[in-house]
């Protein structure tokens with residue numbers, strides 16, 4: 001199998017105009033917040049508070065892993081009500097720390113500030129680890145790991161591509177908070193020991209590009225890199241290839257690249273300059289399934305139901321599809337009674353318009369457009385015959401669930417859904 005077989009990318013309607021110029025709506029988290037004990041790949045959460053404890057905005061409430069790192073901080077001031085199992089975005093019941101909000105938002109500073117210029121690379125990595133900075137573009141991976149193991153890095157790529165339709169939260173922060181973002185970028189450059197930094201922005205956003213270029217005057221080694229307005233240009237593998245001209249096998253480090261999202265750089269800059277952890281974030285709430293698409297500032301642990309009701313004026317219909325993230329790669333939710341977390345850049349709500357599916361035309365468009373070079377029709381056939389070994393041979397684990405095969409299918413077949421099921425089934429089979 002070869003990666004990047006076929007055109008592997010397609011211009012798709014971005015619908016960015018729905019929220020690009022919107023005012024930032026500040027969401028009231030309500031009487032309680034429920035903060036999930038989740039930090040991407042980090043495991044073994046240790047809760048630091050107990051029922052009845054008073055907390056402030058910024059109180060450290062949980063840590064992860066054996067090293068007690070990537071902490072979570074309270075997003076409100078008030079009283080801890082306890083630990084409850086609740087539905088999580090993974091669609092599993094997991095522990096949440098429930099905090100009664102006193103509405104005062106009394107703050108504490110959980111860690112000191114740091115001057116990235118005088119701090120050593122190791123001190124900056126430790127700071128990032130203990131400030132709870134995780135990848136804010138969707139995956140939620142603890143960000144420090146990329147830098148701790150970085151070696152022979154040529155280029156740091158800041159991903160401000162936002163290739164998924166509807167989402168504009170990275171654009172919002174790039175436009176409104178670039179100074180803090182740049183502080184984060186320069187510290188990341190030092191941590192990666194990278195010669196150059198490329199801030200990747202789609203060519204279709206010339207005003208944002210000019211704005212960032214004007215802010216970079218006199219900043220050595222950091223430049224904007226314009227990239228085509230195609231999907232999935234924001235996928236790490238596509239972006240690294242676009243910027244370096246190289247493909248990698250497992251990690252960008254193999255070709256001398258480190259990639260971080262623009263919001264992650266902003267959060268890191270804010271933590272360094274102000275001593276503030278991630279207690280709230282900008283999210284895009286958009287799609288034809290909400291009354292008033294917008295960008296909103298949301299505190300961690302706020303229910304998605306509140307976010308949609310307050311920020312976007314509620315749902316525009318009864319039969320909707322709710323995705324955490326964008327419509328292509330976002331995770332479909334079966335309920336809006338789940339909490340917002342650090343890695344959530346968007347909520348996309350679409351009216352459910354069941355398409356009239358017809359039989360596969362064998363047109364090959366799904367294979368031609370797959371960025372991972374897969375053959376979805378063959379995988380679907382192997383799924384029908386439950387041939388797990390064949391599914392493995394067809395490289396299902398390389399599927400990034402990008403949604404492209406469904407998007408391009410003229411028969412309106414939910415191809416990606418079958419790919420997802422095949423991937424889960426194969427992973428369960430291969431663990432046996």
Ligand code: SF4
Nearest residue numbers: 370399400402403405
């Ligand atoms: S969802 Fe998977 S199979 Fe479909 S286009 Fe994307 S990577 Fe390829």
Ligand code: SF4
Nearest residue numbers: 360361363364366409
């Ligand atoms: S794009 Fe749709 S119709 Fe064409 S081969 Fe793939 S599944 Fe069949």
